[in-house]
Amino acid sequence: MQHHLIFIPGAGDHSLLLSIILRLYSGLSAEIHIFGWRSVTPSLADKQQALLDKIDARFAEGNQISLVGTSAGARAAINALAARRDKIHKVVSVCGRIKTGPYLDKLTPFEQKELSVRALKECEQNLTTLTSQDKQKILTIRPLYDEVVPTDTVPIPGATNIVIPSIMHSLTIAAALVFYRKRIMEFCIRGCKIERRGKK
Numbered sequence: 267m268q269h270h271l272i273f274i275p276g277a278g279d280h281s282l283l284l285s286i287i288l289r290l291y292s293g294l295s296a297e298i299h300i301f302g303w304r305s306v307t308p309s310l311a312d313k314q315q316a317l318l319d320k321i322d323a324r325f326a327e328g329n330q331i332s333l334v335g336t337s338a339g340a341r342a343a344i345n346a347l348a349a350r351r352d353k354i355h356k357v358v359s360v361c362g363r364i365k366t367g368p369y370l371d372k373l374t375p376f377e378q379k380e381l382s383v384r385a386l387k388e389c390e391q392n393l394t395t396l397t398s399q400d401k402q403k404i405l406t407i408r409p410l411y412d413e414v415v416p417t418d419t420v421p422i423p424g425a426t427n428i429v430i431p432s433i434m435h436s437l438t439i440a441a442a443l444v445f446y447r448k449r450i451m452e453f454c455i456r457g458c459k460i461e462r463r464g465k466k
Contacts, residue, residue: 269355269455270329271296272320276337276361276439277303277382284336287443291451295329301342303382310381310388317346325353332356332454336439337415338382340364341389344404348392351400356454359406360442361435363415364389364422393422401425405453407446409438426453 271294275284281298288296299320302313321331332355335343340362347354366386401424408420408427414435421427430446432438443450 268329269294270324270331271454272317272324272331272333273298274301274317274333274335274339274342276335276339279304283440284443287440287447290444290447294451294455301339303338306381310384313381314342314345314349314385317342318349321346321350321353330355332358334358334360334443334450334454335362336360336443337362337435338385340406341382341385344389345385345392347400347403348395351396351403355403355457357404358450358453359404359420359422361408361412361415361420361439362406363419364393364406365419366390367416367419398424405450407438407442407450409433409435412438 271291273284273288273296275281275298279300279302281300284298288298299317301317324331331353333343333346335341335357337360340359341364343357343359344364347357363386401422404422404425406421406425406427408417408429409432410429411417411433412435430438430442432441
């Protein structure tokens with residue numbers, strides 16, 4: 267059985283840099299899922315269903331699935347966990363705002379789009395349905411300072427929450443995925459029997 271990582275970019279749907287970073291995750295299969303934050307169509311429900319369909323397909327192929335969501339992508343990942351907790355092994359949230367909090371009006375102009383805000387509110391609601399065992403499947407990573415996502419809206423009680431010595435939103439996402447990739451990979455594969463790609 268192979269462990270498969272699905273990376274979900276944030277609001278910009280940027281995949282070029284992420285595709286380069288993924289080459290560092292050797293030994294595991296991985297792909298990028300573009301959620302479609304920049305478009306109002308299809309609906310949020312349809313976008314979320316497309317992610318669930320991909321999870322179902324990869325799971326049916328015999329893979330163990332973990333999700334890595336960056337920024338807004340973390341909301342989609344946690345919403346997916348709530349819907350497919352029997353198929354998702356781990357979730358990693360990197361600089362992901364998963365609570366509305368008192369600073370919702372300070373989201374960046376793009377994030378003020380209804381799609382992203384609704385996903386955030388759904389994420390906050392879905393967190394209340396997760397059991398303590400579900401929350402143990404989650405790793406959150408946040409910086410010392412983030413100009414986009416208030417750092418107190420990132421950690422999840424009951425999850426593994428770490429702070430890395432970094433500042434700024436985009437810089438921290440890149441730093442976490444590159445310099446903390448071993449921590450991310452070890453967290454994702456912990457507790458599962460896998461066959462690493464290229465090894466027997």
